[in-house]
Every structure is written in C-alpha cells, then in structure tokens.
Amino acid sequence: xxxxxxxxxxxxxxxxxxxxxxxxxxxxxxxxxxxxxxxxxxxxxxxxxxxxxxxxxxxxxxxxxxxxxxxxxxxxxxxxxxxxxxxxxxxxxxxxxxxxxxxxxxxxxxxxxxxxxxxxxxxxxxxxxxxxxxxxxxxxxxxxxxxxxxxxxxxxxxxxxxxxxxx
Amino acid sequence: xxxxxxxxxxxxxxxxxxxxxxxxxxxxxxxxxxxxxxxxxxxxxxxxxxxxxxxxxxxxxxxxxxxxxxxxxxxxxxxxxxxxxxxxxxxxxxxxxxxxxxxxxxxxxxxxxxxxxxxxxxxxxxxxxxxxxxxxxxxxxxxxxxxxxxxxxxxxxxxxxxxxxxxxxxxxxxxxxxxxxxxxxxxxxxxxxxxxxxxxxxxxxxxxxxxxxxxxxxxxxxxxxxxxxxxxxxxxxxxxxxxxxxxxxxxxxxxxxxxxxxxxxxxxxxxxxxxxxxxxxxxxxx
Numbered sequence: 001x002x003x004x005x006x007x008x009x010x011x012x013x014x015x016x017x018x019x020x021x022x023x024x025x026x027x028x029x030x031x032x033x034x035x036x037x038x039x040x041x042x043x044x045x046x047x048x049x050x051x052x053x054x055x056x057x058x059x060x061x062x063x064x065x066x067x068x069x070x071x072x073x074x075x076x077x078x079x080x081x082x083x084x085x086x087x088x089x090x091x092x093x094x095x096x097x098x099x100x101x102x103x104x105x106x107x108x109x110x111x112x113x114x115x116x117x118x119x120x121x122x123x124x125x126x127x128x129x130x131x132x133x134x135x136x137x138x139x140x141x142x143x144x145x146x147x148x149x150x151x152x153x154x155x156x157x158x159x160x161x162x163x164x165x166x167x
Numbered sequence: 168x169x170x171x172x173x174x175x176x177x178x179x180x181x182x183x184x185x186x187x188x189x190x191x192x193x194x195x196x197x198x199x200x201x202x203x204x205x206x207x208x209x210x211x212x213x214x215x216x217x218x219x220x221x222x223x224x225x226x227x228x229x230x231x232x233x234x235x236x237x238x239x240x241x242x243x244x245x246x247x248x249x250x251x252x253x254x255x256x257x258x259x260x261x262x263x264x265x266x267x268x269x270x271x272x273x274x275x276x277x278x279x280x281x282x283x284x285x286x287x288x289x290x291x292x293x294x295x296x297x298x299x300x301x302x303x304x305x306x307x308x309x310x311x312x313x314x315x316x317x318x319x320x321x322x323x324x325x326x327x328x329x330x331x332x333x334x335x336x337x338x339x340x341x342x343x344x345x346x347x348x349x350x351x352x353x354x355x356x357x358x359x360x361x362x363x364x365x366x367x368x369x370x371x372x373x374x375x376x377x378x379x380x381x382x383x384x385x386x387x388x389x390x391x392x393x394x395x396x397x398x399x400x401x402x403x404x405x406x407x408x409x410x411x412x413x414x415x416x417x418x419x420x421x422x423x424x425x426x427x428x429x430x431x432x433x434x435x436x437x438x439x440x441x442x443x444x445x446x447x448x449x450x451x452x453x
C-alpha cells in the first residue's frame with residue numbers, strides 16, 4: 001500500500017514535470033517535485049524504503065532530463081537516506097520540520113550534483129549559489145503547501161514505518 | 168541462530184553503500200556514451216519507455232485544450248477573414264497568370280545554366296512534449312521515435328534554425344540534445360567570411376564559438392551557419408548570431424553566439440534523417 005501511494009506520487013510528480021516543461025521550461029530550476037516526494041516518503045523513517053524511493057524517483061527524473069543518467073538517482077538516494085536516518089531517531093512531524101528538511105535536502109541535492117558532475121565530466125560546470133537558494137526556498141514553500149493540503153483535507157501524515165529504538 | 172542485535176541497524180547502511188556504488192557505475196557508463204554520441208544505456212531507454220504514457224497524455228490534454236480554445240477564436244476570426252480572402256483570390260488569380268509565365272521562363276533558363284535539382288533529405292515532423300532547459304544540461308523530448316524512422320544523431324531543426332541532435336530513441340519518443348547543452352558540439356562557419364569553427368554550448372542560454380584564430384575577421388552581428396563537417400548537421404542551417412567577439416587569452420578569439428532558435432517557445436520541430444557516416448569510416452586509422 002505504501003509503495004502504491006509512492007507510485008501514484010511519482011506519476012503526479014512526472015505529470016507536474018511534463019506540465020511545467022510545456023508551459024515554462026525553466027520551472028525545474030526553481031522547484032523539484034521529485035525531491036518533495038522523496039523527502040515526504042523518507043520522513044516515515046524507513047531507511048530501506050527511503051533508499052528505493054530515492055532510486056525510483058531519481059531514475060525517472062534522469063530519464064526525462066538531459067543530465068547524466070543516474071545523477072539525480074544518486075543525489076536523491078543520499079538525501080532520502082539522510083532524512084530517513086534522522087527521522088528514525090527523532091520524531092519530526094508538522095509542516096515546519098518538513099519545510100526544513102526540504103530546504104536542507106534541496107541544498108544537498110544541488111551540492112551532490114555539482115560534485116558528481118565535476119568528478120565525472122571533463123567539462124566543469126559552475127555553481128550558482130543564488131539559484132540554489134532560490135530553488136531551496138521555492139521547493140520548501142511548495143512542499144509545505146502540499147503537506148498542509150494533505151494534512152488538512154486527506155488527514156495524511158508522512159508514510160508511516162516501523163521506528164527503531166535509538167541505540 | 169539469533170542475529171546479533173548490532174548487525175541489524177547496519178544492514179540499511181550496507182545497502183545504501185552498495186546502491187551508491189551501483190549508481191556511480193551507471194553514471195560512469197552514461198558519461199562515456201554521452202561523449203561517444205551513440206545510444207545511451209538500455210536502462211535509461213527502459214525507464215523512459217515505461218513512463219512514456221505520462222508525458223504523452225499530458226501533451227494530448229494540453230493540445231486538446233489549446234485546440235478547443237483556438238478553434239473558438241479561429242471561428243470568430245474566420246468570418247472576417249473570409250470576406251478579405253474573397254477579394255484576395257481575385258487579385259491573386261491575376262497575379263498567378265503572370266507568375267506562370269515567369270515560371271516557364273525560369274525553368275528554361277535553369278536548364279540552360281545546368282542547375283541541379285535541389286537536394287532533399289527525408290524528414291519527419293514532431294512535436295516537443297518536454298523541454299528541459301534548467302541547469303547545464305539542455306534537452307527536449309519529442310513525440311516521434313524509432314517507429315517514425317528517427318535514429319540517433321538525426322539533426323533537429325525548426326523554421327528559425329538548428330535545435331540539436333537526437334541522442335536517444337524509444338519506439339514512440341526521442342530525446343534531443345540542444346545546441347546549448349554543455350556537452351554539445353557542432354561544426355559551424357561564419358556566413359560572411361566562411362571561417363569555420365566549433366560551436367559548444369555554455370550550459371546557459373548562449374553558446375561559444377571555439378577554434379577561430381585571433382587574426383580572423385569576426386564581427387558582432389555575423390550570422391553563423393552549420394558547416395556540414397561534423398557528420399551530423401547538414402550544411403547551411405542557421406545556428407545563431409555572433410553577439411560578442413573578443414580577443415581571447417591565447418591564439419583564438421572568445422566568441423559568444425546567440426542561438427537563432429528561441430528554446431523557450433519550441434512547439435513543432437523537423438527531424439532531418441541525415442546520412443550517417445559508417446563507424447568503420449569514422450574510426451579508420453591508416
């Protein structure tokens with residue numbers, strides 16, 4: 001059931017990606033629907049599930065963007081693992097913690113992509129700090145709005161998972 | 168046999184490390200195929216094929232809504248245009264008679280001068296369904312694939328000029344690398360002086376022209392055309408306009424080219440089924 005909900009979320013993210021590309025091709029420079037989906041899933045605290053969620057969402061994003069295939073899968077898997085790890089030890093619930101995770105996740109996502117591209121490609125790319133911050137802000141705001149809507153209208157919480165005790 | 172308690176929490180970490188290693192290998196393979204310019208990994212094509220109904224459905228819905236809206240506007244406009252067109256038909260009929268006479272004269276003169284018929288290559292019309300111009304990698308998905316005869320390295324153009332080349336095909340979709348992509352290269356020439364160079368995307372909205380000597384005559388405003396020397400793009404397609412030509416740091420000029428195509432407003436494109444150079448010819452070393 002959890003995976004079904006994630007798959008539906010992934011289809012919605014891809015639909016959003018397609019729609020935005022049709023009307024405003026630069027939209028993904030400002031916000032990332034796949035990141036929102038992965039962090040939402042990872043906040044359940046299930047480490048293994050989060051890893052696979054990161055891979056699935058990242059590969060779909062890679063297939064429909066011009067980046068190196070596997071690049072977004074790599075970065076989203078790293079973020080999913082970090083968020084799930086934190087949430088397996090701390091109970092983070094509510095819109096603000098979700099927004100904070102999205103903000104941090106967006107920054108980490110761009111940093112991982114920047115590092116991996118500079119390692120793998122002969123041609124260096126520059127890092128745009130302003131674009132990174134703007135993207136983090138917009139992704140957080142949009143993600144928090146989605147979270148609020150899910151909580152208010154569907155009484156939805158981040159996909160639950162068994163928590164491990166803190167050792 | 169009981170599993171030690173301290174082993175269980177480490178299993179996700181092990182899985183995490185293994186997954187990251189596999190993804191790194193996948194990225195390395197993908198990076199290599201980007202440079203070779205051949206088909207990308209089977210894995211990428213499979214993922215794209217599985218999810219292809221989503222962008223196609225989105226495009227269909229968007230297109231239908233747009234058609235309905237424009238259909239209504241067109242109907243209102245058609246009534247007024249009909250009246251104007253009636254008048255134009257009368258004028259054009261008279262002009263047509265004159266032009267037929269001129270066409271006959273032109274054919275006769277051409278045959279006298281020995282002009283060859285214009286070379287035509289097979290083409291396919293396609294529609295852009297996704298356009299990714301964010302970040303350093305620029306690409307576009309079009310709604311025609313290998314079923315329509317599209318192959319890797321086919322050139323993609325529109326009425327304004329060169330858009331890019333096909334880098335991946337599925338049965339009903341194809342991925343196009345734009346000329347502004349940071350890994351894109353094209354052989355080009357400056358129309359006024361016929362000086363050749365290599366155009367590379369800068370990952371932004373423009374491209375840079377390399378390998379033009381610092382003594383070459385290059386000015387802002389010069390038109391840039393494809394040179395037809397890279398085995399991908401046919402000769403003579405408009406590529407862009409030079410907006411800046413400075414003296415570079417070494418023996419070559421630093422030239423910025425503004426693409427002639429507005430990548431933010433691409434809708435229909437034409438895929439040119441260019442003649443591919445066989446691999447054994449490309450890789451032959453004497």
